[in-house]
Amino acid sequence: MTTINWGLIGGGRGSQIGPAHRLAARLDGLYNFTAGALDHRAEEGRAYGQELGLEPSRSYGDWREMLAGESARADRVDLVTVATPNNTHFEITKAFLEAGFNVLCEKPLTMTPKEAQSLIGVARESGKICAVNYGYTGYALVRHMRAMVARGDIGKVRMVFTEFAHGHHADAADADNPRVRWRYDPEMVGVSAQFADCGIHALHLATFVTNQRVERLSADCVSLIPSRTLEDDAMVNFRMSEGTVGRLWTSSCALGRQHGLGIQVFGETGGLRWTQEQPNQLFYTPLGGRTQIIERGEGGLSPEADRSSRVTIGHSEGMPLAFGNIYSELATAIHALKAGQTPDLGLVPLVEAGADSISAIAAVARSGNNNGQWVEL
Structure with missing residues (x-):
């Protein structure tokens, strides 16, 4: 199975949730951490992304710059994780879905039921996966x-x-x-x-x-x-x-x-x-x-x-490993979509669950x- 290019929005230096996502996404060797817009302060986000190994051209100052930059690339990211404050989830998730990216959004999915219902329609029309990180x-x-x-x-x-x-x-x-x-x-x-x-x-x-x-x-x-x-x-x-x-x-x-x-x-x-x-x-x-x-x-x-x-009996199981199961299933589903097959998303919390x-x-x-x-x- 080829690796998937993955991008993260939010989750910058000092973030509570960012490290868990980075660990989970790379746990099974299924993803390359390829692009990021990690902080609302553009220069801090760019610098931190490069500290984490991102190429300077793909360590973006904000999500709009990342959307434009990745949309123009042949090797663009296949999955974008949105780990920003609640009031930005709808706008960012909608924009990336409409541009043809698969999205994993932190909870809560949106601020209002109307926005959540709108995302259901956007996801279905785009044919892309929109999942919500109920990682537990x-x-x-x-x-x-x-x-x-x-x-x-x-x-x-x-x-x-x-x-x-x-x-x-x-x-x-x-x-x-x-x-x-x-x-x-x-x-x-x-x-x-x-x-x-x-x-x-x-x-x-x-x-x-x-x-x-x-x-x-x-x-x-x-x-x-x-x-x-x-x-x-x-x-x-x-x-x-x-x-x-x-x-x-x-x-x-x-x-x-x-x-x-x-x-x-x-x-x-x-x-x-x-x-x-x-x-x-x-x-x-x-x-x-x-x-x-x-x-x-x-x-x-x-x-x-x-x-x-993921680990033998008697050893501790942790939150990033649970998140890693979500990422693993998303990787399998993304490969199925690319192959023109119907993905198995039976255990993945999707946009409909987020809207509920x-x-x-x-x-x-x-x-x-x-x-x-x-x-x-």
Whole structure:
């Protein structure tokens, strides 16, 4: 398999997410990091790109320069990752799709449901892949959990509880820290802060594992630090397409919590529990039986788990490896497109999933502003 030229927008020096994308994309030797517009400060972005090994002519000052430069090349990038602030995702993703590039966009996909629906149309018209980086779905045991639910190991799913709660924004004195402030700025993030930042990861995990969509929800949103315009804590009740009851908690003020992403699924004949901070174990409790620990990398797991497991049993699995599974599947799909074949994107979060999340964000904001009124998506 020939390598794919890959480009990154955002993710510059000091970025939280940039290193994870660079590690993930190059993990399997499937991509060449070929082009980048890594910083909103043009000269800083150019300099950092060259430090990372980009040719000077392909270390761009901004995304528009990169779009023009790569569009004019015969060896242009085949996949562009958008890892910029939320309010730029729509414009950049739309422009690159329309120019014939495949795109992996960081979440949230857009700022509004109207923009998200527009991107669905643009992606379909372009014939290119538009994926959204719900990278936690790349963990091997999350995929095994989905396979167990699909094959009926726990019976009909009655309830799912999911959470993403951390304490890293709990200090009110951090209000003017630019790395924190932008996350609660409506101009930068839209109508929701904590739910749009972390809560939608938890919600998407619920939809991915159960293979159901969220149909309606009720939200209680609060600003535990009163100076914040947008919420830093939310509790969301939701109902899914096959009748499953959902509960979700997300917070950035949960002191003592670190990453705090986890999911529990309760069925008629069994229950499952997984947390991202201990990703090597999936806890399975059959009705009337004892709790079992399923280890990543052990024999007898699902094909989805086997092909997503990269290190031998007992060794730590990390976030870049989970992201790497998304990149690997995108590489296979891009090669299929080039060969005129229909790509297999069954486990890749696509633009439609991203649009569902944007609808959920809007619904949470409406419900939260109306004392928890139930809202249809």
